[in-house]
Amino acid sequence: MAERRLIWLALALLLASALYLGWGLRSPYGFILSLRGVKLGALLLVGAAVGASTVVFQTMVGNRLLTPGIVGFDAMFVMIQTLLVLVLGGGGFATLPPLPLFAIEAGCLVVAGMLLFGMVLRLGAEDMTRLVLTGVILGILLRGLTGFIQRILDPSEFAIVQGASFASFGSVDPMQLGVAAAAFLLAMLGCLRLAPLLDVAALGRSYARSLGVNHDGLALAALAIVAALVATSTALAGPVTFLGLLAAGLAAALLPSWRHRITIPAAALLGALILVLGQFLFERLLGLQSTLAVIVEFLGGLVFLFLVLKRRPT
Amino acid sequence: MIRISQLDLTRDGRRILKGIDAQVPAAGLTAVIGPNGAGKSSLLHCMAGLLPPSAGTITVDGTDIVAARPANRARLIAMLPQGTPVVPRLSVADLVAFGRWPHHRGHPSATDHAIIRESMIAFDLLPLADRRLDSLSGGQRQRAFVAMAHAQSTPWLLLDEPLAALDPKYASDIMRRLHAMSRPGPDARGVVVVLHDLAMAARYADWVVSLKDGRLFASAPRREAMNGASLTALFDTEILVDRLNESDVIMVR
Numbered sequence: 001m002a003e004r005r006l007i008w009l010a011l012a013l014l015l016a017s018a019l020y021l022g023w024g025l026r027s028p029y030g031f032i033l034s035l036r037g038v039k040l041g042a043l044l045l046v047g048a049a050v051g052a053s054t055v056v057f058q059t060m061v062g063n064r065l066l067t068p069g070i071v072g073f074d075a076m077f078v079m080i081q082t083l084l085v086l087v088l089g090g091g092g093f094a095t096l097p098p099l100p101l102f103a104i105e106a107g108c109l110v111v112a113g114m115l116l117f118g119m120v121l122r123l124g125a126e127d128m129t130r131l132v133l134t135g136v137i138l139g140i141l142l143r144g145l146t147g148f149i150q151r152i153l154d155p156s157e158f159a160i161v162q163g164a165s166f167a168s169f170g171s172v173d174p175m176q177l178g179v180a181a182a183a184f185l186l187a188m189l190g191c192l193r194l195a196p197l198l199d200v201a202a203l204g205r206s207y208a209r210s211l212g213v214n215h216d217g218l219a220l221a222a223l224a225i226v227a228a229l230v231a232t233s234t235a236l237a238g239p240v241t242f243l244g245l246l247a248a249g250l251a252a253a254l255l256p257s258w259r260h261r262i263t264i265p266a267a268a269l270l271g272a273l274i275l276v277l278g279q280f281l282f283e284r285l286l287g288l289q290s291t292l293a294v295i296v297e298f299l300g301g302l303v304f305l306f307l308v309l310k311r312r313p314t
Numbered sequence: 315m316i317r318i319s320q321l322d323l324t325r326d327g328r329r330i331l332k333g334i335d336a337q338v339p340a341a342g343l344t345a346v347i348g349p350n351g352a353g354k355s356s357l358l359h360c361m362a363g364l365l366p367p368s369a370g371t372i373t374v375d376g377t378d379i380v381a382a383r384p385a386n387r388a389r390l391i392a393m394l395p396q397g398t399p400v401v402p403r404l405s406v407a408d409l410v411a412f413g414r415w416p417h418h419r420g421h422p423s424a425t426d427h428a429i430i431r432e433s434m435i436a437f438d439l440l441p442l443a444d445r446r447l448d449s450l451s452g453g454q455r456q457r458a459f460v461a462m463a464h465a466q467s468t469p470w471l472l473l474d475e476p477l478a479a480l481d482p483k484y485a486s487d488i489m490r491r492l493h494a495m496s497r498p499g500p501d502a503r504g505v506v507v508v509l510h511d512l513a514m515a516a517r518y519a520d521w522v523v524s525l526k527d528g529r530l531f532a533s534a535p536r537r538e539a540m541n542g543a544s545l546t547a548l549f550d551t552e553i554l555v556d557r558l559n560e561s562d563v564i565m566v567r
Contacts, residue, residue: 013492062399062401090521096332183488196419196420197420199412200412202404203401204395204399206395207395207412209384210362210364210388210392210393210395211388211413211415212384212385212386212387212389212390213415214384252402255401256399256402257403258402258404260407
């Protein structure tokens with residue numbers, strides 16, 4: 001049943017993509033299509049990366065309130081970019097080719113993310129309230145720190161950071177999209193390989209270990225995948241805090257399953273669908289620009305509140 | 315047989331287990347008892363190879379459990395930690411199926427499905443097979459988790475306080491099933507249970523390992539380890555043991 005719904009989701013996404021590409025198409029077709037194509041590619045990648053990374057992350061921390069966005073994984077990526085500009089100087093940063101640059105940034109994110117989140121979230125893991133609070137505060141801290149570093153940059157370097165870290169969907173470089181797509185595909189392959197292990201890990205660390213799963217190794221691999229996915233989406237579109245929660249929450253409601261072979265693709269498809277449909281609605285039908293992020297954050301925030309409030313005290 | 319020698323465990327600068335030498339016989343049900351904070355749970359985790367000791371050795375049927383690879387370890391020992399997590403949308407049948415994970419690692423065979431079914435029958439779970447974990451009572455959920463450990467088909471089964479928060483009906487139900495699993499036979503398992511309920515220990519255990527302040531207090535057949543004098547000394551409170559209808563009755567004064 002869940003498999004069939006997955007196919008329906010994929011079809012819906014296909015339809016939404018076609019609508020987005022084809023609605024109100026005028027000459028010159030080739031030019032407009034290529035513009036829209038790049039933008040569509042970015043929407044798909046960002047939505048899917050955020051959705052998939054959220055499911056993996058939630059399983060590993062054993063909590064459905066936390067997402068990479070909420071604990072500040074993406075803020076950390078922006079911070080790494082900012083620090084790179086600070087160290088290399090604006091010129092050095094701008095002249096780095098996209099592939100090595102992305103590799104360096106993603107690599108830093110993997111290491112820093114594993115150190116910080118691995119440590120902090122493990123320490124608070126026994127206590128649900130503490131875990132959520134720690135995660136949320138960590139996110140605020142990382143955002144604050146990033147803002148601080150950006151403030152002490154000189155203005156021209158700050159402009160480069162802004163250009164690099166808040167690329168909206170309108171200004172995506174096709175080259176960058178290619179790199180991001182490759183990183184995304186690799187990470188998704190990793191996700192599907194890890195899926196059966198994640199099923200066991202959902203029982204919690206001690207149960208997983210007693211069933212012979214090398215839990216610490218798995219956590220490392222999962223964090224690396226999450227970092228790669230977050231790097232992909234943040235490099236393309238900047239931080240989106242609540243989209244992951246929205247995608248994972250919807251996936252859990254529409255495709256109830258505990259199998260990560262189902263939930264990971266489901267959240268990825270839904271994340272992409274939300275962005276493509278939303279962008280289509282706002283850009284094509286309502287003629288609005290750049291309000292999508294606001295709406296997604298608003299709805300995601302509502303889902304977050306809903307999840308917090310409906311949680312039964314245990 | 316599980317052989318523990320000179321076992322020491324230090325965590326966060328605290329010495330939790332101090333120079334423990336003990337043996338657990340392969341046949342029968344062993345109860346681990348002792349006051350709160352004596353190190354019972356830590357000892358069990360060490361025996362399961364889930365907590366590396368600071369010093370000393372533990373062998374399970376001759377295998378050094380500390381050095382064993384996780385996959386091999388999980389085919390020798392099934393360990394049920396404290397508490398029963400609720401995984402959203404997971405059914406009882408799915409949960410019991412997880413017990414076969416160490417054997418198939420994601421690709422269950424027909425044998426695995428047959429064993430899963432056997433374990434569900436052994437724990438009367440067939441009527442509940444499609445129920446979700448979060449819709450079960452605490453006692454039913456605990457039974458499902460024990461069935462999962464049963465499906466792991468390991469020679470050893472270790473359980474950390476499986477009776478916590480269960481009422482007498484469910485508690486004695488689980489103890490009866492564990493006891494039956496440990497009876498001699500081709501399928502006999504060595505069962506080691508951390509117990510708070512002394513009455514249950516007195517009723518079902520064949521062997522008792524007792525701990526006090528991280529040291530071994532006794533490792534002996536039950537009748538020897540659970541007499542009034544030794545229990546009184548173990549718990550620092552007066553405990554009487556009397557006979558009633560052929561079984562021991564524990565009274566705390």
